[in-house]
Amino acid sequence: MKILVPVKRVVDAYVKIRVKPDGSGLELANVKMSINPFDEIAIEEAVRLKEKGLATEVVVVSVGPAKSQEALRSAMAIGGDRGILVETAETDVIEPLAVAKILKAIADIEKPALVLMGKQAIDDDCNQTGQMLAALLGWPQGTFASKIAIDGGVIHVTREVDGGLETVKLKTPAIVTTDLRLNEPRYPTLPNIMKAKKKPLEIKTAADYGVNLAPRLKVLKTTEPPVRKAGIKVGSVAELVAKLKTDAGVL
Amino acid sequence: MATLLLADHTNKALGSATAKALTAAKALGADVHILVAGHDCQAAAAAAQLAGVSKVLVADAPHYAHALPEEVAPLIVSLMGAYTAVVAAGTTTGKNILPRVAALLDVMQVSDIIAVHAPDTFDRPIYAGNAIQTVQVADAKKVLTVRTAAFAAAAVGGAATIETITGPAAAGGAEFENAELTVSDRPELTAAKIIISGGRGMGNGENFTKLIEPVADKLGAAMGASRAAVDAGFVPNDWQVGQTGKIVAPELYIAVGISGQIQHLAGMKDSKVIVAINKDGDAPIFQVADYGLVADLFQALPELDAELKR
Numbered sequence: 001m002k003i004l005v006p007v008k009r010v011v012d013a014y015v016k017i018r019v020k021p022d023g024s025g026l027e028l029a030n031v032k033m034s035i036n037p038f039d040e041i042a043i044e045e046a047v048r049l050k051e052k053g054l055a056t057e058v059v060v061v062s063v064g065p066a067k068s069q070e071a072l073r074s075a076m077a078i079g080g081d082r083g084i085l086v087e088t089a090e091t092d093v094i095e096p097l098a099v100a101k102i103l104k105a106i107a108d109i110e111k112p113a114l115v116l117m118g119k120q121a122i123d124d125d126c127n128q129t130g131q132m133l134a135a136l137l138g139w140p141q142g143t144f145a146s147k148i149a150i151d152g153g154v155i156h157v158t159r160e161v162d163g164g165l166e167t168v169k170l171k172t173p174a175i176v177t178t179d180l181r182l183n184e185p186r187y188p189t190l191p192n193i194m195k196a197k198k199k200p201l202e203i204k205t206a207a208d209y210g211v212n213l214a215p216r217l218k219v220l221k222t223t224e225p226p227v228r229k230a231g232i233k234v235g236s237v238a239e240l241v242a243k244l245k246t247d248a249g250v251l
Numbered sequence: 252m253a254t255l256l257l258a259d260h261t262n263k264a265l266g267s268a269t270a271k272a273l274t275a276a277k278a279l280g281a282d283v284h285i286l287v288a289g290h291d292c293q294a295a296a297a298a299a300q301l302a303g304v305s306k307v308l309v310a311d312a313p314h315y316a317h318a319l320p321e322e323v324a325p326l327i328v329s330l331m332g333a334y335t336a337v338v339a340a341g342t343t344t345g346k347n348i349l350p351r352v353a354a355l356l357d358v359m360q361v362s363d364i365i366a367v368h369a370p371d372t373f374d375r376p377i378y379a380g381n382a383i384q385t386v387q388v389a390d391a392k393k394v395l396t397v398r399t400a401a402f403a404a405a406a407v408g409g410a411a412t413i414e415t416i417t418g419p420a421a422a423g424g425a426e427f428e429n430a431e432l433t434v435s436d437r438p439e440l441t442a443a444k445i446i447i448s449g450g451r452g453m454g455n456g457e458n459f460t461k462l463i464e465p466v467a468d469k470l471g472a473a474m475g476a477s478r479a480a481v482d483a484g485f486v487p488n489d490w491q492v493g494q495t496g497k498i499v500a501p502e503l504y505i506a507v508g509i510s511g512q513i514q515h516l517a518g519m520k521d522s523k524v525i526v527a528i529n530k531d532g533d534a535p536i537f538q539v540a541d542y543g544l545v546a547d548l549f550q551a552l553p554e555l556d557a558e559l560k561r
Contacts, residue, residue: 011378013514016381016513017378017381017382019381019382026378026382038495095359096350096359096360097353097357097358097359097360100354119495120495122378122379122495123377123378125362125363125376125377125378125494126360127346127362128350128353128360128362129350130350131346131347131348131350132350132351132353132354133354134320134351135324135350135351135352135353135355136354139424140321140424140425141320141347141351141425142425143320144343144346144347146488156428159343160343160489161343161344161430161489162342162344162439162489162497163430163432163433163489164430164431164432164488164489165430165431165432165487165489166427166429166430166431166432167427167428167429167430168317168319168425168426168427168428169425169426169427169428170425170426171423171424171425174424179488179495180478180481180482180495181488215359216358216359216388216390217359217361217386217387217388217389218386218387218388218389219384219385220372220385220386220387221384221385222377222382222383222384223383224383225381225382225520228520228525228538228539228541229541230538231525231539231540231541231543232541232542232543233532233537233542233543233544233545234542234543234544236544236554237544237551237554237555237558238554238558240526240544240555241555241558241559243542244503244526244542248503248524248542250502250523250524251470251503
């Protein structure tokens, strides 16, 4: 069973981003970038399946600028076997729909039994690509997975839903998107980081797959969210309750 | 042309998210029809009573029983000839189904809208709510999920007509196996007026029961948690408030033993009043708190419980 794992290079989760004062976007120059945390969970899960003998090959894919090679190398340091970078221009805005179309074309060629991917990227917070890819391929989907079990041509996916947990049974090929508690990704070892540098990495373009990257959404402006007024410190629980009753009126 | 709103429901009852998503759907300016897809479903009557809904479409079949996207997405697509927009609450159900619809329609979805400026122009948060993007949709059909915390619930008092429809045959491929849903008498997190949440500082799950629960009982509050507390196994996943968990905006949010990482703040910073109780006076949670109490939660929570009894 081959597993395809799409990964995205994003601003690191611990960076406090800044909005440009003119509303044109975000200050992203010289900001620390990392592999999207949910994608890291996806690659870890794929590698574990391979280690258990349930998968034969783990192919990692990224759609993004040349530097996305870093995300692919990170994914290969965890245990991905080879990489495909669909390189776009640094200035291109790549929407989930376009990524899903590229991934569909790659899935048509690679024919994985499973696509394992993050449920959302922590930059645009869209939470769309996996579901869109499932639609384009006509495959079943198990989103927000906290547990997966493979049983022949069937995958049992336990999903984190608003009311608790739900388990669905999917026929392969299928798409699974990962939630936080599926696993805890390993730290790659230095030998594995070195080895990853030598793993095959193919560079392609969106045109190779016949996909038009032109965005469908026009970003009119990007602004700061409203800032909360500074609050006060209270000295005791009694004072807190009194303030909530009288000043705030919420008790 | 009208707007189609996908109802969130449990087959027995309509979810509270639907009335909030309806407010966003109505802001598009067109007639709103609600689609209730389920099995042995009793949610249509409640949907028909929401003010401002002109029609409720009911698709009742075994393959719609569990809101599987493989089944519901083709149903929505089959209806979209008559609609210019499809809207769903940004619940795990809406998030699961709508992107599938968008791709089948070849439309770029706008996720988690928090404001409607025009029928094609919306605000949505990015980067865990640290920036707000205003986007205009070029596609003829709009596919939107709604951040329910940003919209008030539509009132009841309508009397929409209810029409039964038949959707496409079962697609198969996915099957529901089972659900372990949290059973609680408390209000749902996303519908509660008061929420009290605990973080890693709670130390273990028993302390949630021993210290937070009595306070929540007295306040009629829902209980939540930070990611750290859920990851540590103190409480179930559906308690998580944050960027990728539940987004809430209650009247009062009490954060106990939560340091306030941006991912948690993303889920609660639009609450009307925020209280933070933390022994670390430098914790970032105090930067968003209206009322901060620097104290050991193991003393403060029993005191709070006693104070609320008075």
